[in-house]
Amino acid sequence: MSCYKLCELQCCVRTTEHINNIACSYCYILNCQICIEGNIASGKTTCLEYFSKTSNIEVLTEPVSKWRNVRGHNPLGLMYQDPTRWGITLQTYIQLTMLDQHLSTISAPMRMMERSIYSAKYIFVENLYRSGKMPDVDFAVLSEWFEWITQNIAIPVDLIVYLQSSPQTCHERLKERCREEEKIIPLEYLEAIHQLYEDWLIKKTSFNVPAPVLVISADDDLQKMILQYEENREKILSGTNV
Ligand SMILES: Nc1ncnc2c1ncn2[C@@H]1O[C@H](COP(=O)(O)OP(=O)(O)O)[C@@H](O)[C@H]1O
Numbered sequence: 001m002s003c004y005k006l007c008e009l010q011c012c013v014r015t016t017e018h019i020n021n022i023a024c025s026y027c028y029i030l031n032c033q034i035c036i037e038g039n040i041a042s043g044k045t046t047c048l049e050y051f052s053k054t055s056n057i058e059v060l061t062e063p064v065s066k067w068r069n070v071r072g073h074n075p076l077g078l079m080y081q082d083p084t085r086w087g088i089t090l091q092t093y094i095q096l097t098m099l100d101q102h103l104s105t106i107s108a109p110m111r112m113m114e115r116s117i118y119s120a121k122y123i124f125v126e127n128l129y130r131s132g133k134m135p136d137v138d139f140a141v142l143s144e145w146f147e148w149i150t151q152n153i154a155i156p157v158d159l160i161v162y163l164q165s166s167p168q169t170c171h172e173r174l175k176e177r178c179r180e181e182e183k184i185i186p187l188e189y190l191e192a193i194h195q196l197y198e199d200w201l202i203k204k205t206s207f208n209v210p211a212p213v214l215v216i217s218a219d220d221d222l223q224k225m226i227l228q229y230e231e232n233r234e235k236i237l238s239g240t241n242v
């Protein structure tokens with residue numbers, strides 16, 4: 001369905017632009033794609049669950065169940081057991097599943113998606129490589145794939161919402177969540193991921209940032225987080241950070 005049709009159907013808008021078959025400013029708002037970024041266990045899924053109650057928003061959580069079970073194999077678990085051997089396997093699959101999510105047909109005027117193909121590469125692949133746990137050849141092959149994809153396929157992102165949390169908070173929440181594969185994650189791993197996120201989205205010194213960034217501090221308890229989501233609702237839903 002074209003954005004014009006979506007706009008007209010959802011909101012009964014029939015602007016001059018629509019009559020002339022071009023996208024009006026409303027159409028652009030109606031095709032907004034927002035990525036929720038943040039460290040492991042920073043509260044991304046919880047945030048998405050909260051916004052999923054808003055009408056006209058499609059929520060896509062990370063397909064972690066696929067990463068834990070692809071045709072009977074568990075690449076997520078294998079990666080944590082032996083990152084040097086299985087890092088490339090997991091990250092190749094994650095790249096595919098994230099691309100699939102970015103390109104899937106949008107079923108609502110607005111989409112909120114957990115992480116992105118960008119953080120998969122700029123944070124997690126980068127971390128494996130920098131920590132010496134991904135061989136040069138694996139990093140080179142993944143980088144070639146990533147560059148081909150991002151240079152040949154349009155992956156529109158309108159806004160990045162960065163849930164900025166301390167690695168200590170994430171470590172506590174991770175232990176609470178108690179996902180079997182993640183039991184061996186040390187605080188140092190979360191610190192490394194945090195640093196990469198900060199360099200990318202706050203200092204903007206590492207990699208291209210594909211969209212404006214709205215920073216929400218995520219160390220607060222759930223009640224305070226909901227207040228923050230409400231304070232930022234308009235910005236988030238209009239796809240801007242101002
Ligand atoms: N603001 C919060 N305060 C306390 N616990 C939280 C908060 N947000 C999420 N949690 C809990 O922390 C764990 C990780 O949250 P989750 O939303 O799954 O994180 P992510 O999707 O970023 O990995 C879950 O057990 C969740 O219930």
Ligand SMILES: Nc1ccn([C@H]2C[C@H](O)[C@@H](COP(=O)(O)O)O2)c(=O)n1
Pocket residue numbers: 038039040041042044062064076091094119120121124125182
């Ligand atoms: N590119 C990625 C993305 C995620 N992971 C890992 C990190 C977690 O163990 C799990 C799910 O992440 P969460 O949603 O809980 O932040 O997947 C990875 O290794 N590489």
